[in-house]
Amino acid sequence: MRVHIGGDHAAYELLGELVGFLTAEGHEVTNHGPLEYDALDDYPVYVLRAAQAVAADPDSLGVVLGGSGNGEQLAANKVAGIRAALCYNEQLAQLAREHNNAQVISIGARMTAVDEAKAMVATFLATPFSNDPRHVRRLEMVAAYERDGVLPPLPSSD
Numbered sequence: 001m002r003v004h005i006g007g008d009h010a011a012y013e014l015l016g017e018l019v020g021f022l023t024a025e026g027h028e029v030t031n032h033g034p035l036e037y038d039a040l041d042d043y044p045v046y047v048l049r050a051a052q053a054v055a056a057d058p059d060s061l062g063v064v065l066g067g068s069g070n071g072e073q074l075a076a077n078k079v080a081g082i083r084a085a086l087c088y089n090e091q092l093a094q095l096a097r098e099h100n101n102a103q104v105i106s107i108g109a110r111m112t113a114v115d116e117a118k119a120m121v122a123t124f125l126a127t128p129f130s131n132d133p134r135h136v137r138r139l140e141m142v143a144a145y146e147r148d149g150v151l152p153p154l155p156s157s158d
Contacts, residue, residue: 006032006050007065008043011109044075051076062104069108076104093120097127
């Protein structure tokens with residue numbers, strides 16, 4: 001699988017660990033950076049590039065990393081068509097793919113051990129979207145809102 005990855009200084013070491021892990025697992029990895037440690041770098045520089053690459057390549061998935069993962073998830077979600085999920089365990093990584101068809105996982109390097117991050121990423125990449133009609137319906141509601149700004153109708157009280 002093609003995997004796009006990007007982060008910031010707070011996740012620089014984890015990014016390197018995951019690039020090595022994913023490559024060893026046989027994935028085609030594009031590292032959007034940072035390529036060297038800079039304590040003053042800004043996560044949007046690298047995260048937006050990783051998320052944009054995933055959006056341009058629907059057969060790929062992405063990994064974004066930062067200190068907490070919060071800002072990185074928010075940034076990735078600003079890329080049109082991207083659903084990024086902040087995960088802190090394997091179950092969330094699985095559900096992000098299975099129920100929400102997330103294309104990008106966000107992980108906080110300061111909150112997550114390397115082995116946990118590897119397990120989450122492996123689960124995320126291995127889990128397909130369920131295509132369950134209720135999940136498809138919900139994602140269509142969100143996509144429609146993104147397109148036209150109209151809220152989904154409230155359920156009728158019949």
